[in-house]
Amino acid sequence: MTGSMGFAMVFMALALLAPSALAAYVARRIQPARTAYIAAILSALALSVLLMGFTALFSSYV
Known part of the structure; x- marks a missing residue:
């Protein structure tokens, strides 16, 4: 896994966790x-x- 893929995965995890945390x-x-x-x-x-x-924009340019 390259560094950009790991960075994109971190943003995807944030995108999944942020809604529930913010709503709570x-x-x-x-x-x-x-x-x-x-x-x-x-x-x-x-x-x-x-x-x-x-995340999609960042991973498409890197």
């Missing part, structure tokens, strides 16, 4: 608002898509 943190901070939990899930999905896109 926001849900713990703002408990009464159910809309905040939904917004946290949507923003976490956007974050994971961004990380996956960056």
Whole structure:
């Protein structure tokens, strides 16, 4: 495995772990608002898509 493949795998792992961690943190901070939990899930999905896109872009250039 080359260095760029390992770097891409780290970003993929972050893209898989970040949504659940971000949603759990926001849900713990703002408990009464159910809309905040939904917004946290949507923003976490956007974050994971961004990380996956960056990973694909980075691995295609390296």
